[in-house]
Amino acid sequence: MAGTGAKRRVTAADIARSLGVSRATVGYVLNNTPGQTISEATRRRVLDEASRLGYRPHTSAQRLASGRSRIILLVLPDWPMGFTFSKHLEEASAALDEAGYSLVTYTRRAGGHSRPLWEVLEPDVVIGYAMMVGLDAFSPDELDSLHAAGVTKVFPDPRLPGASSPDAASVAAIVAGARRQVQHLHSLGHRRLAIALSADPRHALLAESRSRAARHAAEQLELGVVDARPVDYRDGSADRAVEAWHETGVTAVVAFNDETAAATVGAAVRAGLSVPGDLAVVGHDDTPLAAMFVPSISSVRFDTAGLGHYLAEIALHEAEGRPLSRQVPDLDATVVVRESTGPVNTDAGGDP
Template sequence: MTPAKRTTSADVARVAGVSRTTVSYVLNNRPGEVIPEDTRRRVLEAAERLAYRPRASARTLAGGRSDIVVLSIPDLPIGPSISRFVEELATSLAKHGLTLFTHLMSAHGRPLADVCATVEAAAVLGFGSFEPETVAALQRLGVAMVEPVDADYNASMGPIGRLQAEHLIERGHRRLGYALPAEPGFRQMAEGRLRGAAAACAAAGLPAPVALIADPEAADAEQAVSQWRELSVTGVCAFNDEVAFAVLAGLRQAGLGAPQDMAVIGADDIPTARFATPPLSTVSIDLAEAGRHRAEQVVTGLAGERVDLSSALVKVALVHRATS
């Protein structure tokens, strides 16, 4: 099947009976150019009838930069929390006339710089710091802003773990465990949350949490539960809700339950947490607000103003349910 020919500004000019320059002035709303209202109407009607969409390069020339923001996402499982962040980031950017593209980092995918060159990105955001050579390549392409989006999120790792541990300590638990994810890509975030939990234990004069991997495979989770029991652990902070579900499965496999045999608290407050058996205690993370905040920072940066990336606005809150 032969693809249809793309509509150009020349086609719009021909149908409207004007020059391509006039089409450019009208569609880009060039300041200082006085276009008769009848001419403006003919151009807009022609563009609508022909379903004309300017190329990214044309938009860049007209506006001084493109309207594309690229978000580079690591090749990891994307849960509901990150999905909420991306959705809110895209919605907030759209309110400022910016379009979000997502690029999944993969060993077999196209390099980030190649993707950004294709779409002529104005800004590039990423979960994690970029390699210096990547930053240099993006800057050579004229990308105006290259920043990690996880400054806020990573700053919340410690408070999440601390809030989990403080809750269990307040409930009377004196020996805590920490359930780590099996996925290596989550290890940095997990260590941040573990440090927060350890800080809460230290502040209460308690030993550091016993950290074990709780794989979603029930047999592995049951083994972790057995080790915690042998070490007199009565409450477990899980890296996230999915890992907490694995701990609950391990408890069931061992003929035990939460919270009577071992209290469990997760993190992220994914939609299924409230429907677990029993409903899962967890920590909610307002990543929607983080997405809106990051979008405002992008708009500020593209306007040439200084962006303060040190302000961590991710709000966390305890959600107490039946497992603790």
């Protein structure tokens, strides 16, 4: 009885034999080789026959021929994958797909033992996402590993002469939300603020960046930031923070994200405080939680599509030298006003 082995891959030679044309002609058409005088009719015949026979490009051979894998490797910090972060990456992936590239993400784990993906995938470009918040994207050891693996396009790579570096605006795009939070509360008359940080240690560096931006914005507006502390709905820290803030005259809280905002609002309600009458709270990221929570949470909304496209542009600039034509949407962070923020309650002793 005949064996049932795997179906043989259709090759360019099969297409050439079927059409009675040269292998070179088929290769020129399938690879879209420039400078060839192949008629449109012949090109169409080759493509139609390739489709009929079920031809699929041999990616390894294409990589050897072109020197490209068409893979962009995005190296992520060990952050929780929140709603806005995932939407941002979805937009970048879609934009790169339109350009013929696949976006692959790789999260570095503290103390991890897996082999770095850049040693396995042979990506065209490796991008360190941490640069988007002004952090070092790669350690010296990682840069050594990247170069040893033959990766020639790394963003950012401070070792290369004239190397690309993160646009200051791309960093501003991440911390702009904290600025908007403070400005929103200031416009409502609040003068004594507190900052609710994430209790997740994986958020520490990003939380520090946003906290620093919030403090700077408050200083510019001559506001007092009374305290900044992590809050968590599971361990009582949110209840303790709200009690301390209320006792020291805080009337509004800048929250790291919508989860910390929800923990803060919940603690205020349990303490018998009204929101926003006694304590206004503004979140960050405008996740579905913000709209569904009761009371609904005012939150910062980002242009995730714009940020995703900007990340894709960085990748295509590194891969093909395409110009960075888009303006970074650093000023597109806006506050979606909901029930958790309102004017300062002067009757309750708040500053006028």
